[in-house]
Amino acid sequence: MSTALNETIYIIQHLAFEDLGSLEDVFYQLGYRVRYFEAGVDDLSKAMQHTGLTIILGGPIGVYETNDYPFLQKEIDLLKVRLESNLPTLGICLGAQLIAHALGAKVYAGHSKEIGWSTLELEAITHNILAPLDQVPVLHWHGDTFDLPTNAQLLASSAIYPNQAFSYGPNILALQFHIEAEAQAMEKWLIGHTCELHKAQINIPNLRMESQQHAPHLEGVAPMILQQFLQQLEL
DSSP: OOOOTTOEEEEEESSTTOSOTHHHHHHHHTTOEEEEEETTTSOOHHHHHOSSOEEEOOOSSOTTOTTTOTHHHHHHHHHHHHHHTTOOEEEETHHHHHHHHHTTOOEEEEEEEEEEEEOOEEOOOTTOTTGGGTTOOEEEEEEEEEOOOTTOEEEEEOSSOSOSEEESSSSEEEESSBTTOOGGGHHHHHHHTHHHHHHTTOOHHHHHHHHHHHHHHHHHHHHHHHHHHHHHOOO
16 A cells, blocks of 8 residues: 555544554554544545545444444445455444444443453464554453354454454454554543443443553554554555
8 A cells, every 4th residue: 555645544432532642643643634424424435435444433332333323334335345345444343343244243231341451362364464462452442242244254352252353355454442542632531431441330430440550551552553554455
């Protein structure tokens, strides 16, 4: 994929403080521009029809909540067409669930919340794009999970949920965990998700401490995965 200065990465955002995090500076350093689209507010057609990379970020709503959030159905319909066209797509958390759903897999409420930092169990496959995350704690922050889509390649699991990441050919990557987590931004998450954290009985001071401990390391590793994904894209 070209890193020409006129190349723009389109970002679909579902929650103001869940942005590109540490990945945004990586794109700037590689010569890309970044443009955000607000799901539920903006028309997502341009982002979904973009022939370059589009990234779908996380959020607290569920893929199956289309009655409460009608915009989700339009987003899903656009995403199905995008994936059928094999356009470069990266999904994070809710974005990964949307990709799984658009590929025909079931997305549903899990048996427990997975919130906090822990390592992944990486699949022993050749050229696993997530190999740099071996023994590196990543941030999990979700209650929903998904079945693995047909013909998808499982990349990683966790102790709680078996499907944490998958690829669907070289152009489509779905990550249930938050590879973009950034140490300096985590307080926004702790504030914005306070109701969820208290309901799940998460110890907020401990989560803050873990974030300060682990996020800087993740920030150093995430660019390696992002650059490898960009290099493997087939446009």
